[in-house]
Structures are given as structure tokens and as C-alpha cells.
Amino acid sequence: MKALIQRVSSASVMVDNNGVGAIEHGILAYIGLGHDDNLQHAQRMVDKILTYRIFENVSDPAKHGKLDQNVQQVGGGLLLVSQFTLMANTNNGRRPDFGAAMAPNAAQALFAELITYAKTQHPLVATGEFGANMQVTSINDGPLNFLLEV
Template sequence: MRALIQRVSTASVAVDGETIGAIEQGVLAYIGLGHEDTIEHGRRLIDKILTYRIFENESHQLDQNVQQVNGGLLLVSQFTLMAKTNKGRRPDFGAAMTPDKAQILFAEMVSYAQSRYLDVATGQFGADMQVASINDGPLNFLLEVV
């Protein structure tokens, strides 16, 4: 399981021209699910995202998490994070969880995140989404849970 997280000033997801999820300052997290991933992995990843210190304190050190700054969390499912890219010129998506299983696991992760934190938004699983964001920093981190 992987998450590409970005510290953002603002982020939103639209489907068919309609905004379905949006946050102000916070974390935009793209979530990639693999064949062996479970809800236990998902809970650990959500907990890590919520407590990962990527916001500055008064001394300008990265010492605060999204909860401490009262930021938003926008979760977007993204199977392409599981692509193998080390050979050739075409990504291999064989490591990605099948869509039917991934949809269930992603929904469980969103539910868990919402039980742990109030300001959680999401995209729409399997939809053609347009994600807009202003990356603050820029700061991007690839988190993995196995």
C-alpha cells in the first residue's frame, strides 16, 4: 500500500464538472492499493498520514501534523501508484488490487479516516476525476505500509 501525500494550500476533486470533494490547507493523499493489502494496512496508513509532521511550527520546522493545524484531508484512490516502472516504457499495473476489491478497501479506509478525524473529503472511486491543488512548498512524500 502506498500513499503519495502533498501538503496543499487548497485541493479539490471534480467529476463531470461537479466538485465532489474539497479542502483548504491540509493534505492531499493519493492512495494505491496492492493485492496483499488489508484494512489493517489501511488503518496504519491513515494513522500515519494523520500524524505525519509536514507542517511548520513557529520556528519554521516541520513539526506539526494535519490535525494540529486543523487542516483538511482529501483522499483519492489512484491505482497507478502501484505501477512497476523499472523496465521498458510502459507501466505494469499487475501489482494493483483488482477494482472490485480495491473499491471496498478504499471505502473502509475513508470510513476509518472519518472516524478518526472530522475534515475528510474524497474523490469518487473509479471515476474520471479532475484533481486540482496548490502544492504548498512544494512538499511531497511517498509513504508505504507493508
């Protein structure tokens, strides 16, 4: 399982010109699911995202500029977007190979479980729409982007 996370000032997802998910300050997380991923991987990934320290501690001048706060500590939102292309093998040729990505039906079920778990761990969770053509808008804060794997 992979997650590309971005610290954002705001982020939103549109499907067919309808807003399906939005957050203000927080993390936009693109989630890629592989063949061997399971609920335990999903829970570990959510826990890692929620506790990953990518926010500055603005309340302590002595720590100015240090990334020592997580999204929960700063009261930020979490926008989860399924992104099978994160699992692409791009080592050969000029066309990505998506063979490592989980099959759509299994991925949809696991992504739904990931969302359910995330909502039990954090009060500000929004999502995209699995399998839809989504238009994602974000204001990347920093920019700070990290690729996480479990």
C-alpha cells in the same frame, strides 16, 4: 499500500464538472492499493498520514521553519483520492505494469473502509470518486511531497 501525500493550501476534485471533494489547508493524499493490502494496512496508513509531521509550528518562534506539526494539530483537511497508478512497476520498458494493483472491486471496498476509518479519526475528510475520471486541482504548499508505504 502506498500514499503520495502533498501539503496543500487547497485541493479539490471534480467529476463530470461536479465538485465531489474539496479541502482548504491540509493534505491531499493519493492512495494506491496492492494485492496483499487489507483493513489493518489501511488503518495504519491513515494513522501515519494524520500524524506525519509536515507542517510548521507557526505559534512557536523558536521552532520557525521546523516541520513538527501534523495535519490534526494544524486543523487541516484531508482529501483522499484513489490512485491505482501508484502501484505501477516502471522498471522495464516504456509502459507501466499495473499487475501489483489490487483488483478494482476489492480495491473499491477497501478504499471505502479506509475512508470510513479516516472519518472516525479526523473531522475534516473529503474524497474523490473511486474509478471515475477525476480532475484534481491543488495548490501544493512548499512544495512538499512524500511517498509513504505500509
